[in-house]
Amino acid sequence: MLGVRQGKSPHELATTSRDGTTDILSDSGGCIIGIDFGRTKCEAAIVNDDGSVALIPLELQSPATCFSLPSFVSLGVPRTGEWEVGKRAVSRAKAGHPYTVYDLTMLLGQKVASLSPQDVNHWPFTIRAGVAGKVLVECPRKLQSPDFVYPEQIAAMLLSTIKQRAETFTGKIVTGAVVTVPAAYNRTQCQALRDACSIAALNVDQLIVSSTASAVANSKSVTDATVIVEKTILVVDCGAGSLNVTLASVNSNGNGNGAEVEVTAAATAGDLKTGGEILTDQLFEHFLQESTTTDVNSRTTPAFSRRLRRACTLAQRILSTSLQVSIDVPPLQLRRGSRDLVTNNLSLPGFTSAISRSEFDSLCGVETWNRLPYTVEQVLKLAQVKKEDVDAVLVTGGAMQVPKFRKVLGDCFVEHWNRIEDLPEHTAAIGAALVAQFSGCVLVNESTPLALGIRSSGGDSLVVVPPSTRIPTRQSRVYYASVQNEIAFDILEGIAGPEQEHTGNTGTSPNKLEHCLGRVLIDGRRASAPLILKLEITFEVDKAGSLVVLISDSSNHRVTHLQVRGDETCLSTEAVALAQAHMSEVLKSSIAADPGSERKPSQGLMALPDSCPIDTLRAYVEKLKLMVLMNDFGVCVLPGDLFMLQTRIENASTWLEQLDTNQQGSQDSIQTAQEYLRQIRTLHLSSTASSALVQLRQELDLHT
Numbered sequence: 001m002l003g004v005r006q007g008k009s010p011h012e013l014a015t016t017s018r019d020g021t022t023d024i025l026s027d028s029g030g031c032i033i034g035i036d037f038g039r040t041k042c043e044a045a046i047v048n049d050d051g052s053v054a055l056i057p058l059e060l061q062s063p064a065t066c067f068s069l070p071s072f073v074s075l076g077v078p079r080t081g082e083w084e085v086g087k088r089a090v091s092r093a094k095a096g097h098p099y100t101v102y103d104l105t106m107l108l109g110q111k112v113a114s115l116s117p118q119d120v121n122h123w124p125f126t127i128r129a130g131v132a133g134k135v136l137v138e139c140p141r142k143l144q145s146p147d148f149v150y151p152e153q154i155a156a157m158l159l160s161t162i163k164q165r166a167e168t169f170t171g172k173i174v175t176g177a178v179v180t181v182p183a184a185y186n187r188t189q190c191q192a193l194r195d196a197c198s199i200a201a202l203n204v205d206q207l208i209v210s211s212t213a214s215a216v217a218n219s220k221s222v223t224d225a226t227v228i229v230e231k232t233i234l235v236v237d238c239g240a241g242s243l244n245v246t247l248a249s250v251n252s253n254g255n256g257n258g259a260e261v262e263v264t265a266a267a268t269a270g271d272l273k274t275g276g277e278i279l280t281d282q283l284f285e286h287f288l289q290e291s292t293t294t295d296v297n298s299r300t301t302p303a304f305s306r307r308l309r310r311a312c313t314l315a316q317r318i319l320s321t322s323l324q325v326s327i328d329v330p331p332l333q334l335r336r337g338s339r340d341l342v343t344n345n346l347s348l349p350g351f352t353s354a355i356s357r358s359e360f361d362s363l364c365g366v367e368t369w370n371r372l373p374y375t376v377e378q379v380l381k382l383a384q385v386k387k388e389d390v391d392a393v394l395v396t397g398g399a400m401q402v403p404k405f406r407k408v409l410g411d412c413f414v415e416h417w418n419r420i421e422d423l424p425e426h427t428a429a430i431g432a433a434l435v436a437q438f439s440g441c442v443l444v445n446e447s448t449p450l451a452l453g454i455r456s457s458g459g460d461s462l463v464v465v466p467p468s469t470r471i472p473t474r475q476s477r478v479y480y481a482s483v484q485n486e487i488a489f490d491i492l493e494g495i496a497g498p499e500q501e502h503t504g505n506t507g508t509s510p511n512k513l514e515h516c517l518g519r520v521l522i523d524g525r526r527a528s529a530p531l532i533l534k535l536e537i538t539f540e541v542d543k544a545g546s547l548v549v550l551i552s553d554s555s556n557h558r559v560t561h562l563q564v565r566g567d568e569t570c571l572s573t574e575a576v577a578l579a580q581a582h583m584s585e586v587l588k589s590s591i592a593a594d595p596g597s598e599r600k601p602s603q604g605l606m607a608l609p610d611s612c613p614i615d616t617l618r619a620y621v622e623k624l625k626l627m628v629l630m631n632d633f634g635v636c637v638l639p640g641d642l643f644m645l646q647t648r649i650e651n652a653s654t655w656l657e658q659l660d661t662n663q664q665g666s667q668d669s670i671q672t673a674q675e676y677l678r679q680i681r682t683l684h685l686s687s688t689a690s691s692a693l694v695q696l697r698q699e700l701d702l703h704t
Contacts, residue, residue, distance in 0.1 A: 036210060055426055073100070107135050152195045160583065214396050215246055219250045231392070232250075236400065238395075239398055245268070451496075463495055490518075491564055
């Protein structure tokens with residue numbers, strides 16, 4: 001049952017002041033919510049005490065659409081707690097604010113080299129490569145804080161807002177969440193989302209594929225509670241930024257009270273290159289090229305691009321119900337000093353054009369439309385289920401309102417088109433909430449969307465865990481290698497199976513998602529076998545999705561153990577803790593400050609008074625940690641220097657923690673510590689300068 005709390009409307013409850021809920025929060029137990037974290041919007045829900053599901057109002061500026069929070073974050077906003085989210089941030093993006101960040105699901109867990117140049121060019125915010133090529137986002141420089149932040153920190157701002165508004169709505173402290181993810185997310189991206197939740201003080205109970213969450217939300221509607229029944233459903237969730245497909249079996253025990261409905265995800269697959277925003281990109285590039293044929297200078301300004309993209313977004317929605325749409329971008333008068341002013345001309349000419357639905361379908365191309373049926377066929381093949389055995393095809397997501405997507409899906413089930421049904425809105429958030437507050441009514445058995453395996457340095461691949469394997473699981477394979485001094489294996493996710501390699505489908509597949517999670521080295525010098533080494537490779541995946549790799553050498557009974565979180569771009573535990581402490585300080589200061597007075601600066605980023613020398617030194621060590629971890633200068637320090645810096649900082653931190661703050665230590669000890677920290681800072685500056693000089697020489701060589 002989907003409902004809201006009695007007495008007040010959801011919007012009224014959401015706008016309740018924090019002062020009115022302080023006592024309630026202190027006396028109530030914690031709760032776990034479900035969050036649908038999407039590319040363009042976020043939604044949240046909770047299961048009430050009576051078993052009904054309540055959507056949580058997140059957007060306080062719009063009562064009509066209060067259940068959806070736009071996934072936009074504006075950084076460096078004065079007098080509002082350092083950031084704004086939702087529609088206020090959208091308004092800043094429309095005005096050309098250079099520090100408004102969106103498309104967060106595309107930035108999490110990514111390297112700059114893996115981003116699409118087309119996406120990077122149309123983003124108004126600036127990104128830069130950090131350590132290991134990790135994406136960093138530019139933010140306004142404030143005092144001694146870095147001018148680049150991780151995408152995880154920006155996502156945490158969004159999640160923290162969701163957490164606060166959920167607490168206001170429920171009157172309880174939100175301690176954890178079940179969060180939806182795209183099926184095509186790799187482990188690095190999932191870990192980045194987990195880190196973002198940790199920074200926002202949210203414990204992630206489970207990550208669940210959005211289409212699987214929708215299957216859970218509608219499990220009772222497709223079964224009869226009075227009889228024992230098993231039904232097979234296919235959920236197609238195509239939103240703004242991803243396509244997710246889940247084939248699930250729904251079992252009812254028939255006891256008549258609706259309890260014990262078991263949902264088992266038999267197969268899951270996804271595509272990050274299919275969705276409404278991808279269609280808008282095609283439309284935008286088409287009209288941008290058409291407009292620049294008449295006036296290149298005016299048409300390439302950021303202001304014109306922003307306005308044209310908004311017009312294309314609206315046009316794409318209109319084409320879902322109309323056969324033709326007109327594009328009308330009116331002229332614009334710029335102000336002097338505007339960042340959008342690229343010439344001395346203060347006026348931007350308008351632009352008018354039109355496109356029909358058939359032209360739009362041809363513009364996007366056959367490959368774009370075929371991604372959906374390909375993914376559906378892939379899921380059916382993995383689950384070994386025939387189309388006629390599917391009892392219901394449930395579709396959700398804004399992009400599924402596009403007629404061409406509906407047509408290609410109908411062509412997949414041409415003989416069973418009457419089984420295609422539309423799901424109501426917010427189903428992913430509702431399903432996540434049901435999983436979060438499991439009370440015996442719904443059971444969920446998840447599967448691994450992507451295959452897991454290894455690849456040797458010689459190029460030999462081995463799939464250990466096939467795609468859509470139910471978790472928890474423990475899978476083992478035997479690998480024979482020639483005896484060498486050192487044997488290296490890359491741990492891969494999304495690796496192609498033997499049938500794909502045999503048929504050559506890997507190159508033509510639109511879903512090539514192979515991703516290296518790390519490397520493990522085996523010492524072959526102590527092998528007892530003279531020529532051939534027999535290795536047993538075991539992958540263990542628990543119910544939470546954690547991966548452990550074990551490689552056993554049968555000749556000498558040695559076992560190599562490796563816990564895999566993600567690739568080298570994953571944040572360290574220290575970086576997450578520092579980001580969490582920073583956010584906590586900002587939230588505390590924003591709550592404590594008077595609305596009419598100027599907000600106090602975050603004490604976590606400022607030096608402490610000299611009345612407590614040890615605490616001052618400890619604060620300085622924390623600042624050094626932050627500068628090194630956040631790559632403050634934007635220059636990739638050599639790995640050896642980086643390791644030395646981190647080691648010395650850790651030694652200084654450990655030594656200072658052993659000192660008693662009350663005794664304050666001897667003057668000699670304090671002077672020694674100050675000199676040691678000064679040497680670390682000097683090493684940091686010199687290493688950065690040397691690396692910058694090397695990079696500068698490389699760039700000069702490229703241009704000569």
